[in-house]
Amino acid sequence: MAIATNRNSTYGALTGTNKYSPLLNISFDASTDEYSKLLLNRWRLLTSAGLLPQALNLSVLDWTMTTAGEAGRQPPLVVISSNRSAWIRAGIAAADAQPADKKPYKNASDLRALTAEKGQTVSPPIYCPSRNGGVGRDRNIYVVVHQLEYDTYQKNLADKGINVVGWSFRLPRGGAPRITGFGASRYAAIEFCKELRRLATVGGRAPWDYVWLFDDNVVALSGFPGYAAVEKALREANTSTEPDEKKETVCIGFRGDSKIPGFETTRTWAQGIWNTPAGRQASEMPPSADKGLLQQAVLWNLDYLTKKKLNFGPAFIMSAEDLSITRYFENQNIAYLYCNSIAVHKELTTYDNSTGSQWLRRAREEFTGWVTEMESSESDPPTTLPPPVRVQSLVPGDTGVQTLASFIDERVLTSCAIPREDQNVAIRNTAKSNAVEQITCGAIENKVMNDDALNNTFKINGTAEGAAQTIVTIDKPVRI
Numbered sequence: 001m002a003i004a005t006n007r008n009s010t011y012g013a014l015t016g017t018n019k020y021s022p023l024l025n026i027s028f029d030a031s032t033d034e035y036s037k038l039l040l041n042r043w044r045l046l047t048s049a050g051l052l053p054q055a056l057n058l059s060v061l062d063w064t065m066t067t068a069g070e071a072g073r074q075p076p077l078v079v080i081s082s083n084r085s086a087w088i089r090a091g092i093a094a095a096d097a098q099p100a101d102k103k104p105y106k107n108a109s110d111l112r113a114l115t116a117e118k119g120q121t122v123s124p125p126i127y128c129p130s131r132n133g134g135v136g137r138d139r140n141i142y143v144v145v146h147q148l149e150y151d152t153y154q155k156n157l158a159d160k161g162i163n164v165v166g167w168s169f170r171l172p173r174g175g176a177p178r179i180t181g182f183g184a185s186r187y188a189a190i191e192f193c194k195e196l197r198r199l200a201t202v203g204g205r206a207p208w209d210y211v212w213l214f215d216d217n218v219v220a221l222s223g224f225p226g227y228a229a230v231e232k233a234l235r236e237a238n239t240s241t242e243p244d245e246k247k248e249t250v251c252i253g254f255r256g257d258s259k260i261p262g263f264e265t266t267r268t269w270a271q272g273i274w275n276t277p278a279g280r281q282a283s284e285m286p287p288s289a290d291k292g293l294l295q296q297a298v299l300w301n302l303d304y305l306t307k308k309k310l311n312f313g314p315a316f317i318m319s320a321e322d323l324s325i326t327r328y329f330e331n332q333n334i335a336y337l338y339c340n341s342i343a344v345h346k347e348l349t350t351y352d353n354s355t356g357s358q359w360l361r362r363a364r365e366e367f368t369g370w371v372t373e374m375e376s377s378e379s380d381p382p383t384t385l386p387p388p389v390r391v392q393s394l395v396p397g398d399t400g401v402q403t404l405a406s407f408i409d410e411r412v413l414t415s416c417a418i419p420r421e422d423q424n425v426a427i428r429n430t431a432k433s434n435a436v437e438q439i440t441c442g443a444i445e446n447k448v449m450n451d452d453a454l455n456n457t458f459k460i461n462g463t464a465e466g467a468a469q470t471i472v473t474i475d476k477p478v479r480i
Contacts (some may be wrong), residue, residue, distance in 0.1 A: 002392040002401045003034060003439060007411045011431070012418035014260075016242040020319035020410045022435045023393060028446040035443030037386050038375075038436055039453040045374050051179050052314065053461050058192050059150060059166035059476035063199070066163060068201035075208040075231060076301075077127045080189050081216035083357040085156035086120060087349040088143070088216065090162050092205075095124035095131060107129050109224045109281035112152050114270035116263075123219045123266045123347050125466060128296075129161035139227070143216070144189040146180065148363070150476065152354040165192050166476060168356055180364040181317035183324075186453050187460075189213060191312045193302050195471045209303040210234060212334040215296045219266055220345040225282040227406030230299050233285045234275040237337060238301065248304050249335045253294040253326075264347045269345075285339070291330060292338035295322040296346065299319060309467055313457040317368055318430050320437040327444040328458055367427045372432040376405040389436060 001059050002028035011022040028035070046052040060066045070076070070395070081088070095113050097120055102112040110130050121361050124131060127141050142163045145153050149164030157164055167188035192212045198205045210231055224230075230252055237249040261269075273279040305311060313323050331335050350358070352387045376388050389404035402410075408431045413423055443449045460469045 002390040003404075004392040004394055005407075005439075006394040007407070007415065009415050009417075011412055011416040011434075014135045015162060018417065020434050021438050022408060022416070022431050023438050026439055026442050027392075028442055028448050030446075031188055031447050032448075033137060033450065034386065035077075035440060035448050036450040036453040038389060038443075038458055039315060039440045040435075040448065041375065041386055042371065043453075043456040045371060046179070046315065049176040050175055051169065051175065051435065053470070054172065054179075055170040055472050056166050056188060056191055057147065057472045057474055058188075058195060059147060059474040060163060061154070062475050063473045064475075067196065067199040069140060070196065070204070074209055074227070075210040075212060075451060076140045076142055076196075077132065077212045077214060078193060078215050079125075079127055079141070079143045079214045080185050080187055081145050081153070081230045081362065082185070083353070084216050084349050085145075085149070085153040085354075086352050088125060088162070089156045089160060090350075091124040091219075092128050092162075093129045094120035094122055102381070103130070107226055107281050108132055109221065109226065109279075111220065111270040111279040114219060114266055114271075115274055116267045122263055122349075123270075125136065125214075125216065126218050126220055127162075127214055144185070144192055144358075146185065146280075146360050148360045149352075149354065152352055156352075160367045166474075167187075167192065170278040172332060177367040177370045178363045179314060180360065180367050181314065181321075183312050183316035183318065183321035184215070184314040186312040186321050186332040187314050190300070190305060191469050191471065193300075194306050194469075195473065197302060197306075199473075206303070209301065211300050211302045212293070213298050213300060216351050217260070217346045218257075218297050218344055219347045220270075221297060221342055222278065222345060223282050223286065223339075223342045224254075225285050227299075227372075229285050233337065234299055236303060236441045237303045237335070238304075244319075249334050249337060250301050250304050250310075250329060251294060252288075252299045252337040252339065253292055253336070254297055254344050256293060256295045257346040259460045260346045260348055264281075266345065266347050282342075286341040287339075288337040289340040290338075292326075292340060292388070293330075294326045294336065294338070303429045305449060309459045309461060309463060311458065311469075314460065315457050316437050317364075318433040318437065320441045324437070324441045325458065327441055328454060331444050331449070331454070340347055365429070366431050369425070369429045372405070374431045375432070375436060376403060389439075397431070404435055408435055 008024040010018040012300040022137045097118045105113050113131050145169035147166040155166045197206050235253050316324050391404050391407050
């Protein structure tokens with residue numbers, strides 16, 4: 001059976017869901033297990049090649065000092081990043097360069113940090129130490145990057161009050177490609193938080209149960225009542241006078257930024273409202289909406305994720321790592337809070353283009369290409385289920401059944417927002433990966449995805465008692 005769908009002529013636009021959604025009007029028929037096979041096939045690709053389950057290497061300068069540094073601290077700010085260490089460093093310098101009458105910053109919502117009155121050309125990110133009480137105050141800041149970029153980040157952020165964490169899955173023998181991608185990077189960040197909390201637990205008492213995850217280019221949260229207020233709201237949501245009826249809440253998310261502006265727009269916005277109530281910390285926590293997309297800035301209930309062995313799905317390579325886990329929570333009736341009136345503000349950035357980031361880009365392209373090639377290959381013997389992924393085209397004049405790969409190459413990419421001259425092999429593979437991830441996310445949302453596919457995606461180390469990610473902690477000296 002083929003999946004009926006149309007092409008999205010605005011695929012590849014820089015903002016909104018169009019950036020990652022090559023398909024339009026996908027059909028979701030509950031009578032077929034085609035959707036589950038798509039996600040299970042990705043899991044089998046990773047496990048059959050020995051890529052998963054594998055030990056996760058986590059590097060910091062000194063694990064003993066890092067663990068000890070969590071004693072008495074509040075939930076840390078953890079940033080998922082790639083290729084932006086110089087921009088982060090410039091943002092920290094921009095905050096420090098503000099005139100004396102604009103400092104010290106009262107809290108993360110103090111927009112004086114973004115007004116750039118000394119000729120700065122970038123904005124300080126929200127996790128910048130001086131915007132959070134300064135270095136060594138009540139919560140630590142970590143930037144989690146692939147091991148290939150660790151040295152670059154450590155060099156650029158040395159003595160800036162930010163701890164760099166490098167991650168990489170142990171490679172199996174046999175020349176399989178290195179696991180990279182959006183899902184893997186968020187997975188690694190959560191596993192780092194779990195391990196840090198475990199090691200920092202003394203006498204059975206963990207220093208904190210929650211953790212903040214940020215995209216690296218988040219510069220503000222408007223309408224934000226402060227970290228402590230949001231943590232209190234999550235704590236209250238998980239407190240019940242009737243334990244038998246308790247339904248734990250997994251996180252609190254906020255309204256994401258779909259149109260990411262440049263520095264000048266951020267500066268103008270901040271200069272216009274910094275001295276108004278809108279430019280300061282909100283006085284109270286707003287009510288939660290029914291549902292939303294957990295992205296860009298989220299407070300996670302790490303204790304719940306640890307107990308339930310939950311995490312982002314590494315099978316989501318080039319998109320939908322956040323959308324998929326959001327839809328999974330809704331599919332499984334796992335409670336989360338979503339504050340639509342608290343808005344995330346991001347900023348366009350410059351890029352390092354370091355040797356490490358170039359290696360990582362090539363590794364990501366190789367991994368994506370490997371997966372999409374497997375998803376495009378005919379099975380032996382041939383079956384009606386993937387691979388290859390087959391679609392029934394709804395494009396006028398093109399009603400035939402074809403492989404998803406052909407549909408992307410010959411229908412979507414011939415009429416979309418990506419210029420033809422830019423459509424190299426990497427772009428084509430990304431589009432094919434985006435399409436599979438879009439279909440599987442829709443299937444989770446429409447509840448036509450079976451439990452095996454869901455468990456193997458979001459609980460990759462299993463559901464049995466004691467199942468957990470194997471972690472190798474590494475003290476990595478910096479090379480400058």
